[in-house]
Amino acid sequence: MGGATTDLVVEFGAAVQSLGALQAAAYRLIGSATCQIDQVADHFVCRLTPVNNPNKKSSHDSEALRIHFLDLVTDENLRERIAARTDGVRNVILALAFGSLASAQNDRP
Amino acid sequence: MELLPLRFERAGKSYLVSNMVGDFVRLSGDELNRLVDLRVRPGDGLYEKAYAAHLITGEGQTAQRQLLALRLRSRMAYLREPTPLHIFVVTLRCEHSCPYCQVSRQSTDRSKFDMSEETARHALNIAFESPSKRIKIEFQGGEPLLNFPMIKNIVAAARTQAGTVGKAVDFVIASNLALLDDTVLAFCKSNGVLLSTSLDGPADLHNKNRPRPGGNSHELATRGIRRAQEVLGPEQIGALMTTTEASLDRVEEIVDEYLRLDLDGIFLRPLSPYGFAVKTKAIRKYNSKGWLEFYARGLRYVLEINRTGRHFPEFYATLILKRMFADRPLGYVDLRSPAGIGLGALVYNYDGKVFASDEGRMLAEMGDQTFELGSVAQSYRSLVFSDKLLDLIGSSLTQCAPECLDCVYEAHCGADPVYHHATQADPVGMKPLSEFCARQKGVTNLLLEILETSPQDAAILRRWGGM
Numbered sequence: 001m002g003g004a005t006t007d008l009v010v011e012f013g014a015a016v017q018s019l020g021a022l023q024a025a026a027y028r029l030i031g032s033a034t035c036q037i038d039q040v041a042d043h044f045v046c047r048l049t050p051v052n053n054p055n056k057k058s059s060h061d062s063e064a065l066r067i068h069f070l071d072l073v074t075d076e077n078l079r080e081r082i083a084a085r086t087d088g089v090r091n092v093i094l095a096l097a098f099g100s101l102a103s104a105q106n107d108r109p
Numbered sequence: 110m111e112l113l114p115l116r117f118e119r120a121g122k123s124y125l126v127s128n129m130v131g132d133f134v135r136l137s138g139d140e141l142n143r144l145v146d147l148r149v150r151p152g153d154g155l156y157e158k159a160y161a162a163h164l165i166t167g168e169g170q171t172a173q174r175q176l177l178a179l180r181l182r183s184r185m186a187y188l189r190e191p192t193p194l195h196i197f198v199v200t201l202r203c204e205h206s207c208p209y210c211q212v213s214r215q216s217t218d219r220s221k222f223d224m225s226e227e228t229a230r231h232a233l234n235i236a237f238e239s240p241s242k243r244i245k246i247e248f249q250g251g252e253p254l255l256n257f258p259m260i261k262n263i264v265a266a267a268r269t270q271a272g273t274v275g276k277a278v279d280f281v282i283a284s285n286l287a288l289l290d291d292t293v294l295a296f297c298k299s300n301g302v303l304l305s306t307s308l309d310g311p312a313d314l315h316n317k318n319r320p321r322p323g324g325n326s327h328e329l330a331t332r333g334i335r336r337a338q339e340v341l342g343p344e345q346i347g348a349l350m351t352t353t354e355a356s357l358d359r360v361e362e363i364v365d366e367y368l369r370l371d372l373d374g375i376f377l378r379p380l381s382p383y384g385f386a387v388k389t390k391a392i393r394k395y396n397s398k399g400w401l402e403f404y405a406r407g408l409r410y411v412l413e414i415n416r417t418g419r420h421f422p423e424f425y426a427t428l429i430l431k432r433m434f435a436d437r438p439l440g441y442v443d444l445r446s447p448a449g450i451g452l453g454a455l456v457y458n459y460d461g462k463v464f465a466s467d468e469g470r471m472l473a474e475m476g477d478q479t480f481e482l483g484s485v486a487q488s489y490r491s492l493v494f495s496d497k498l499l500d501l502i503g504s505s506l507t508q509c510a511p512e513c514l515d516c517v518y519e520a521h522c523g524a525d526p527v528y529h530h531a532t533q534a535d536p537v538g539m540k541p542l543s544e545f546c547a548r549q550k551g552v553t554n555l556l557l558e559i560l561e562t563s564p565q566d567a568a569i570l571r572r573w574g575g576m
Contacts, residue, residue, distance in 0.1 A: 027511055030541040075119065079515050082115060082145055089174065090114040093129060096178030098185075 008033075008048040008062050010069060017044060021076035028072050033065055110147050113173065115164050117141060118517040125557070126164070130180045131433060131520025133557060134162040180436045184520070187438040187445065187453070192239035192493065194442070194454035196247045196467055197232060197263060199224045200256040201459050201474075205285055205321045223256050224459040229263050231485035232457035237270050238489035239455075243277040247305075249467065251459075254288040264300050281305055286333025287321065294340045304337050306330055308348040308370070310356060310363035318353050334370050348372050352379050352403060354395050360407035368414065368421065376424035377407045379548065382531045383471035397547035405555055412559070415569045422573045429553055430574030432521040437575075442466065444523035444549075446507040450480060451498045461485045463492055465501070468527040479530055501526050505536045512540040522549050 012022065019037070022044055026035035029048070036047045048065055117126045117136075124141045127133050136144065140155050144164060149156040159165045166173035201222040224232075236244055246267055248260050264280055271278040280302040289304075297304060308330055309315040315327040330348075337346035348370075350356075350363060360377070367375045379400045404425070411423045428441050442449025450465035457463055461484050464470040469480025480501070482492045492498070505526035507513035516522070528545050529538025540546045560567045 024511075024515075027539075028541060030539055032541075071119065075117070078117075078141070078145060082112070085112045085145070086114040089111060090129070093114070093174050093178045093181065096175060097182040 006050055006062070008050075008065055010046045010048065010066060012044045012046070012073075014039060014042050014044055017073070018077070018080060019044060021073055021080050022046060024076040024079070025069060025072035028076075029069060032068070035069070110149070111166050111168060112145065112147060113164055113166055113177070115144075116515055116517045116519060120554075125517050126162070127517045127520060128163040129177050129520070130163075130184060130436065131518075132162055133433075133517075134158060134164070135561075183436040184432075184438060187440065188447070190241040190243075191452045192455055192489070193241040193243060193440065194245050194247060195232070195236040195239070196249050196454060196456040196470075197224065197229065198249050198251070198456065198458045198470065199229075199253045199259045199263070201251040202255045203250055203252040203285075204255070204287060205252065205319055205326060207319045222251065222459055224259055224457075225461075226259075226262065228457070228459070228461040228485050229259060230266070231461070232463075233263065233266055233270060235455065235457070235463070235485060235487075235489045235492065236267075237274050237276060239493075241276070243279070245279045245281060247281040247283060249283045249456075252285055252288065253282055254284050254293060257288075257293060261296060264296075264302065268300075279303070284333075285319070285326065285330060286337070287326065287329040289329075289333040289336065294336060297337075297345070298341055304333075304341070304346045306334065306346070306348050307351070308334070308366065308372075309350050309353070310359060310366050314355055314359060314363070317355055318351070331370060334372070338371065343371060343373065346372075349376055350378060352377065352395075352400060357395060357399055357403045360403050361410050364407060364410055364414070368419075374422040374424055374427070375407075375411065377404050378425070379544075381468060381471075382528065383468055383475070397544040397551065400548065401551040401555075404552060408555065408559075412566045412569055416565060420572075425552060426556055426570065427573045429521050429549075429556060430570055433556075434571065434574035434576045442523075443525050443528075444521070446505070446513075446519075446522070446524040447502045448505055448524040448526050450501060450526060451482065451493050452502065455482075455489075455492065457485055463487070465498055466527050468531070472527065472531055477531075480527060501536050505529070510537050510540070512546075516540075518550055518553050521553060522546075 022037055026037060026046070029035050031051065033048045033050045038045045038047075046069070048069060050065060114129045115126055117124045120135070123135050123137055125133060126136050126141065143149055143155060144159050147165070149159060149165070151157070156165070163173055163177055236246065246263065253260060260282065267278050267280075280300060281304070282297070282302055283305045286304070286306045296302065307319065309318045312327040315330065316324055319326040334346055334348065348367065356363060364375055408423050408426060411421060414421050428439065428444060431437065431439060432444070439445070440453070442453035445453065450469065454466055455463055456465070456467050456470045458470055462473070463482045463485060464473060465480040465482055472479065473481050482495055482498055505524040507516070507519050507522060507524050510524070513519055513522070525545055526536030529543060530536045532544065533539060533542065556570060560570055
């Protein structure tokens with residue numbers, strides 16, 4: 001991988017951190033840094049490589065990049081919690097709006 | 110108590126949170142975590158804030174869910190009457206030679222680049238097969254007035270056909286007005302045809318952007334606008350501007366030009382990545398950051414004008430504000446998901462090919478047929494229910510696209526698969542790299558900032574949004 005000297009490694013315990021949240025955080029980092037995720041024993045190892053993008057705030061400062069990535073992971077963890085608690089009701093609302101429940105409502109006298 | 114679906118985004122030290130239909134509320138990190146864990150109680154302030162924003166509901170209560178469903182259904186009601194817009198490219202010829210032209214105009218050979226009567230007849234049949242009770246036929250080019258006889262034929266045939274099938278039909282000619290004369294104006298007046306033109310600002314800027322023999326594009330456009338206002342009425346003529354690199358530090362002059370011509374508002378639009386805008390590299394001259402700075406300055410200047418009592422909206426802001434403040438469906442095809450390709454508009458090219466959007470037609474002129482659905486020999490159903498179109502629409506839904514799925518602005522945004530295909534060769538697009546995404550977020554954040562910090566300007570924005 002190019003630019004190895006500026007790579008930054010952040011590790012998470014696989015028992016307490018979901019891979020999905022790491023992948024979502026890595027996605028949001030596109031344009032600022034690339035993120036390669038590997039599982040090594042009971043850890044997820046995230047290797048961050050900054051990229052040069054004039055449209056993004058510079059993340060060449062390793063500490064700033066690490067904090068930004070941890071914030072993104074924190075947010076994605078919260079999004080996973082929200083999804084787990086609201087997916088059911090979201091489906092009910094969508095069904096009320098567009099699905100069979102909407103038809104049932106329209107059929108009422 | 111039950112948590113309702115919500116999205117959030119960090120915004121400095123606080124969080125911007127939205128419900129399923131895009132009502133915004135700001136929360137601290139602690140408040141957001143308490144809310145998600147339902148550590149809220151009546152009387153603690155957060156409960157009331159969350160309840161009012163439809164972020165929580167009582168156990169067994171159905172009203173909040175039904176209200177959100179009703180609002181969601183209303184916001185997407187455009188799906189019930191698909192394809193209200195039908196664009197007829199009556200010629201690809203044009204007497205201008207704009208370096209940023211998005212349709213790759215041609216300047217010669219009438220027989221090769223004009224729509225035939227047979228093509229027009231087939232296209233009209235498709236247009237009237239679409240389920241919408243009211244359709245709009247828009248004439249584009251090239252410069253459509255170079256094939257004015259065909260416009261007259263299509264309008265006459267459409268009127269007859271509309272009467273037969275019981276549909277309403279509106280007409281728009283998108284023209285640079287260089288060829289506008291009393292004959293065209295009389296025809297527009299007697300047939301209720303609207304005119305839409307291009308005006309990029311003061312004469313030197315407009316003429317630089319829009320070269321033509323004689324270098325008098327601005328003179329002809331402004332004369333045409335004045336004549337159309339006199340003959341047709343001020344509400345029957347509108348203008349659009351396109352931002353080039355030369356526009357970036359002149360937004361006040363551009364707005365002043367629209368005011369001078371008594372136009373009813375301005376749409377501060379970025380350049381689109383199609384046609385000659387790509388070939389001449391005009392599109393690479395500025396990025397979303399440069400455009401957003403231009404836009405922010407322009408919007409604040411437009412608000413200053415409105416503070417004097419003159420109603421003069423900025424239309425990009427108005428589109429987003431209408432989505433924020435009202436649950437009415439909007440016809441703007443770029444800001445919807447499912448995308449407006451085919452479902453919002455069909456384009457009938459001069460050569461009989463049918464495209465899912467005007468931008469898709471522009472890509473085809475560059476050799477990319479991704480959004481070519483077929484030909485005018487086909488039926489409406491076979492074009493709109495084609496696997497090709499359904500795949501493009503289904504794969505680009507913001508409701509389930511990466512990042513969009515959780516984006517706090519999703520309810521006020523759109524999929525725009527043509528833009529993302531053109532810029533990233535992928536109808537979904539990587540949103541962290543998307544200039545469309547950056548622009549949408551930037552404009553919405555700017556509007557939220559004004560709404561929260563400037564009561565006088567907020568009142569103006571609410572009026573634009575229909576409140």
